[in-house]
Amino acid sequence: MRDLNKLPSQPLNLFASNGVNKSYSSTSNISVSSISTGDESVFDPYCVEGNPQKITCEDVTSAAFKIKSGIINTPCARSRLSDSMGMELYLKKDFLQTTGSFKERGARYALLMLSDEQKRNGVISASLGNHALALCYHGAKLGIPVTVVMPAVAPIMKIAACKQHGATVVVQGSDMGEAKQNAMQIGKEKGLVYINGYDHPHIMAGQGTLGLEVVEQVPDIDAVVVPVGGGGLIAGVALAIKTLHPHVKVIGVESHRCASFTAARAAGRPTYTPIESTLADGLAVPMVGYNAFVTADPLIDKLVVVKEEWIAIAILKLVENEKCIVEGAGATGLAAILAGQLDELKGKRKMVGIRQGVAILEKQRSMGVVVLRQSFHPEFARHSVVVSGRRYVTTRNEV
Numbered sequence: 001m002r003d004l005n006k007l008p009s010q011p012l013n014l015f016a017s018n019g020v021n022k023s024y025s026s027t028s029n030i031s032v033s034s035i036s037t038g039d040e041s042v043f044d045p046y047c048v049e050g051n052p053q054k055i056t057c058e059d060v061t062s063a064a065f066k067i068k069s070g071i072i073n074t075p076c077a078r079s080r081l082s083d084s085m086g087m088e089l090y091l092k093k094d095f096l097q098t099t100g101s102f103k104e105r106g107a108r109y110a111l112l113m114l115s116d117e118q119k120r121n122g123v124i125s126a127s128l129g130n131h132a133l134a135l136c137y138h139g140a141k142l143g144i145p146v147t148v149v150m151p152a153v154a155p156i157m158k159i160a161a162c163k164q165h166g167a168t169v170v171v172q173g174s175d176m177g178e179a180k181q182n183a184m185q186i187g188k189e190k191g192l193v194y195i196n197g198y199d200h201p202h203i204m205a206g207q208g209t210l211g212l213e214v215v216e217q218v219p220d221i222d223a224v225v226v227p228v229g230g231g232g233l234i235a236g237v238a239l240a241i242k243t244l245h246p247h248v249k250v251i252g253v254e255s256h257r258c259a260s261f262t263a264a265r266a267a268g269r270p271t272y273t274p275i276e277s278t279l280a281d282g283l284a285v286p287m288v289g290y291n292a293f294v295t296a297d298p299l300i301d302k303l304v305v306v307k308e309e310w311i312a313i314a315i316l317k318l319v320e321n322e323k324c325i326v327e328g329a330g331a332t333g334l335a336a337i338l339a340g341q342l343d344e345l346k347g348k349r350k351m352v353g354i355r356q357g358v359a360i361l362e363k364q365r366s367m368g369v370v371v372l373r374q375s376f377h378p379e380f381a382r383h384s385v386v387v388s389g390r391r392y393v394t395t396r397n398e399v
């Protein structure tokens with residue numbers, strides 16, 4: 001395992017380790033990382049535009065070994081939705097992690113990989129919620145001080161939960177971009193390691209352990225469907241699954257209100273993408289990570305952008321059929337199936353993200369998505385949901 005703690009004095013070139021040698025421009029549009037604090041030395045040495053780092057499958061297996069004792073091996077069970085959809089559907093229920101998300105995997109691994117001195121000083125990060133919660137929880141478990149900077153738009157319940165874990169919680173910045181710059185500034189002043197929630201190499205490796213579990217739990221997968229925010233989850237999962245089973249299709253899903261990976265693909269590099277308020281707030285990242293992009297981009301077979309309304313419908317379907325309450329980000333994979341955007345997988349198996357979890361599905365008959373859409377659209381088209389005090393309303397004409 002590489003010692004990434006030696007960065008930045010000795011930047012490691014992980015770039016060629018996967019055999020893909022695309023070149024990425026070092027001049028970008030306005031980006032979150034380039035928002036200036038006036039201090040040129042405030043930057044994240046683990047996530048550098050001009051030196052993107054790829055992780056390897058060995059990084060993921062190493063992470064799996066190290067985090068095993070502190071992470072729940074969550075079930076990946078056949079879904080009750082299988083029958084109604086004419087599909088074999090398996091859901092990886094990573095919302096059953098203690099803090100409710102897969103983010104614990106990467107957070108624990110990143111904390112375990114710190115040097116002793118770094119562990120003593122502590123870490124800092126900016127997050128809308130799930131990564132912050134995961135860091136705070138595992139920081140408390142491992143005795144490592146954690147500071148999180150959460151933007152004002154972060155869900156109130158998640159801010160409160162971070163405080164309950166004894167972390168230092170700073171609510172600052174109107175969005176993730178500002179929160180991140182504030183966090184890096186504080187980190188520099190106080191000597192704390194900044195841990196990017198989707199782009200730090202150890203974070204990506206940790207998230208990839210979810211992919212290792214899935215291929216152990218369900219044999220003969222044809223495809224996996226993974227929600228995409230900053231790209232860390234899909235980078236780790238795609239790497240693990242494609243290395244072990246290269247024929248498995250990896251499909252990413254974004255909300256149309258924050259399709260930053262789609263924008264990055266179009267631009268050939270991570271690029272700033274204006275985002276709107278979304279039910280999938282966990283995915284609301286205006287620019288995907290540099291490391292996540294170079295790792296995941298060559299491995300993603302298809303990337304779909306799903307409308308918000310289908311995310312609302314997917315949340316309801318999961319409540320009704322699975323008795324699972326998941327946040328929008330976790331329902332985004334199922335939303336793409338319900339919306340009929342993955343119909344080419346009929347007769348095959350697939351995996352669907354469910355609140356940082358994943359599911360696998362095999363369509364046995366060719367009915368499914370279109371029929372579903374007709375049946376359920378009128379019923380749910382005007383559904384409104386309140387999440388952390390904010391109301392999201394779906395409208396018929398947008399579906």
Ligand SMILES: Cc1ncc(COP(=O)(O)O)c(C=O)c1O
Binds near residue numbers: 197233
């Ligand atoms: C529920 C859920 N699923 C998926 C993701 C996407 O993860 P990433 O940002 O690593 O792409 C997130 C991010 O927070 C999330 O909260």
